[in-house]
Amino acid sequence: MKIIVAKESGFCYGVSRAYRMAKEAILKTGGDAYSYGPLIHNQLVVDSLKTEGLKPVEDINDAPDGAYLIIRSHGAPPEIYEKARERNMKIEDATCTFVRKAQVRAIELVEQGYHLVIVGKQGHPEVEGILRHAGSGEVVYSTEQLNGVRSKKIGVVCQTTMPVEVLQKITSNLLLRSSEIRVYNTICNATINRQKSAMELAHKVDAMIIVGGKNSSNTRRLYELCHSRNENSFHIEDKSELDSLDLGKFDTVGVSSGASTPNWVLEEIVRDIEQRYG
Amino acid sequence: MKIIVAKESGFCYGVSRAYRMAKEAILKTGGDAYSYGPLIHNQLVVDSLKTEGLKPVEDINDAPDGAYLIIRSHGAPPEIYEKARERNMKIEDATCTFVRKAQVRAIELVEQGYHLVIVGKQGHPEVEGILRHAGSGEVVYSTEQLNGVRSKKIGVVCQTTMPVEVLQKITSNLLLRSSEIRVYNTICNATINRQKSAMELAHKVDAMIIVGGKNSSNTRRLYELCHSRNENSFHIEDKSELDSLDLGKFDTVGVSSGASTPNWVLEEIVRDIEQRYG
Numbered sequence: 235m236k237i238i239v240a241k242e243s244g245f246c247y248g249v250s251r252a253y254r255m256a257k258e259a260i261l262k263t264g265g266d267a268y269s270y271g272p273l274i275h276n277q278l279v280v281d282s283l284k285t286e287g288l289k290p291v292e293d294i295n296d297a298p299d300g301a302y303l304i305i306r307s308h309g310a311p312p313e314i315y316e317k318a319r320e321r322n323m324k325i326e327d328a329t330c331t332f333v334r335k336a337q338v339r340a341i342e343l344v345e346q347g348y349h350l351v352i353v354g355k356q357g358h359p360e361v362e363g364i365l366r367h368a369g370s371g372e373v374v375y376s377t378e379q380l381n382g383v384r385s386k387k388i389g390v391v392c393q394t395t396m397p398v399e400v401l402q403k404i405t406s407n408l409l410l411r412s413s414e415i416r417v418y419n420t421i422c423n424a425t426i427n428r429q430k431s432a433m434e435l436a437h438k439v440d441a442m443i444i445v446g447g448k449n450s451s452n453t454r455r456l457y458e459l460c461h462s463r464n465e466n467s468f469h470i471e472d473k474s475e476l477d478s479l480d481l482g483k484f485d486t487v488g489v490s491s492g493a494s495t496p497n498w499v500l501e502e503i504v505r506d507i508e509q510r511y512g
Numbered sequence: 513m514k515i516i517v518a519k520e521s522g523f524c525y526g527v528s529r530a531y532r533m534a535k536e537a538i539l540k541t542g543g544d545a546y547s548y549g550p551l552i553h554n555q556l557v558v559d560s561l562k563t564e565g566l567k568p569v570e571d572i573n574d575a576p577d578g579a580y581l582i583i584r585s586h587g588a589p590p591e592i593y594e595k596a597r598e599r600n601m602k603i604e605d606a607t608c609t610f611v612r613k614a615q616v617r618a619i620e621l622v623e624q625g626y627h628l629v630i631v632g633k634q635g636h637p638e639v640e641g642i643l644r645h646a647g648s649g650e651v652v653y654s655t656e657q658l659n660g661v662r663s664k665k666i667g668v669v670c671q672t673t674m675p676v677e678v679l680q681k682i683t684s685n686l687l688l689r690s691s692e693i694r695v696y697n698t699i700c701n702a703t704i705n706r707q708k709s710a711m712e713l714a715h716k717v718d719a720m721i722i723v724g725g726k727n728s729s730n731t732r733r734l735y736e737l738c739h740s741r742n743e744n745s746f747h748i749e750d751k752s753e754l755d756s757l758d759l760g761k762f763d764t765v766g767v768s769s770g771a772s773t774p775n776w777v778l779e780e781i782v783r784d785i786e787q788r789y790g
Contacts, residue, residue: 401687412697
């Protein structure tokens with residue numbers, strides 16, 4: 235069996251940076267730091283950081299006064315920063331720079347009187363953060379959700395890990411609903427390049443494995459896109475899941491990973507497939 | 513045979529206004545007025561106004577100093593206004609208010625550092641006017657023409673008579689070429705409503721007649737849209753063209769007209785069809 239790893243895989247820039255900041259925080263505090271929410275959407279990494287002393291809290295009240303607090307890579311609503319400041323916490327902001335850009339654009343659009351549309355998944359921490367920073371707006375993922383949206387000026391930003399096709403569909407529909415549409419394409423390049431190289435690979439191989447967190451938006455999207463090109467596509471989080479896949483019948487297998495998947499997880503899976511099927 | 517006239521037909525607001533201004537100019541000057549280019553894209557109307565004393569000139573040097581000059585409904589480049597002022601002409605601006613809005617938006621976009629894309633037909637007087645007012649930019653009608661367009665900020669305006677689908681396709685493609693797209697949907701409502709009602713009618717009837725100037729962009733587009741719904745669609749400019757159409761084989765015939773087609777032309781054609789086929 236031939237195994238081909240997609241060119242663009244492993245940690246993206248924003249995840250790398252957050253991981254480095256977490257390691258530094260652990261070092262500085264002697265293993266007594268906190269993260270607002272899971273640092274990145276990869277359980278293996280979050281668990282491993284936890285054993286070293288980075289405790290994820292969903293509620294900021296669960297961290298003590300003066301705590302060393304890392305803001306997760308997906309960002310956080312403004313009130314979290316305020317509360318942390320009030321309680322004398324040391325804030326380290328690991329918000330991905332692409333996410334921060336989307337937040338800033340959303341704030342500017344609302345300030346300039348645009349009705350804000352955030353193209354993304356409702357409830358995703360990145361999207362909720364953007365919405366709370368902007369102060370008003372709505373989150374849509376499909377054109378059906380646009381029903382009723384009508385405004386003289388509509389401003390659009392996009393969850394950084396959205397497929398560009400979703401942004402295109404929604405923008406097209408918005409052109410029927412307003413005389414001015416201002417769109418910031420805040421999809422990060424790393425996501426676009428990763429999706430492109432994975433889809434090209436999925437098209438060439440007999441089966442495709444996407445490695446990454448089941449709660450990771452960009453990984454799930456990567457899987458969906460590969461599945462649309464190759465129906466023998468599988469999304470796994472760790473090597474134990476290989477047991478249930480009968481990869482032996484395939485001659486070539488492609489592998490790619492989400493932006494929050496560390497290289498060692500990917501490499502471990504490649505090694506495991508090689509051992510199982512030679 | 514049943515003949516159904518589309519709800520939205522006859523002169524649009526901008527054409528009505530230009531026609532009224534032309535009539536007033538003829539009255540005021542005792543039949544000695546000029547128009548920069550043909551006032552509207554309908555030869556019958558232009559010819560009829562000519563006999564009353566409105567002379568269309570393609571070159572402003574063909575009008576005498578101090579002449580009473582009407583700017584055509586499609587607008588004119590800024591240098592025409594300058595030249596006319598220098599030569600003490602009395603300018604009456606019949607530029608359609610929707611066209612003027614597109615010109616103003618284009619000027620603003622260029623002033624604010626956007627790379628201007630005008631969605632429209634190269635060489636059309638409205639489009640050329642917008643481009644010359646803005647000072648820089650490019651005219652595109654299909655995504656193929658976008659090759660090479662890449663800029664941090666892209667601003668878009670649209671020829672007022674474009675089908676919205678063309679604007680949607682080009683905007684979708686531009687999202688891949690820039691991180692910010694600001695689109696003014698300058699398509700006039702009259703055009704959209706006219707296209708909508710004509711297409712609905714074309715879908716219901718056995719044959720569809722579109723009445724209007726062969727050089728009228730909005731009429732040609734109306735014909736193309738109806739033809740995509742009903743292949744028995746015909747574009748005619750005056751009733752003599754009915755001779756070559758064998759409408760006798762159809763039970764229901766729909767009729768609509770371009771924005772620059774006067775009601776009397778449409779009514780004449782409806783009467784003629786009734787007389788021919790009862």
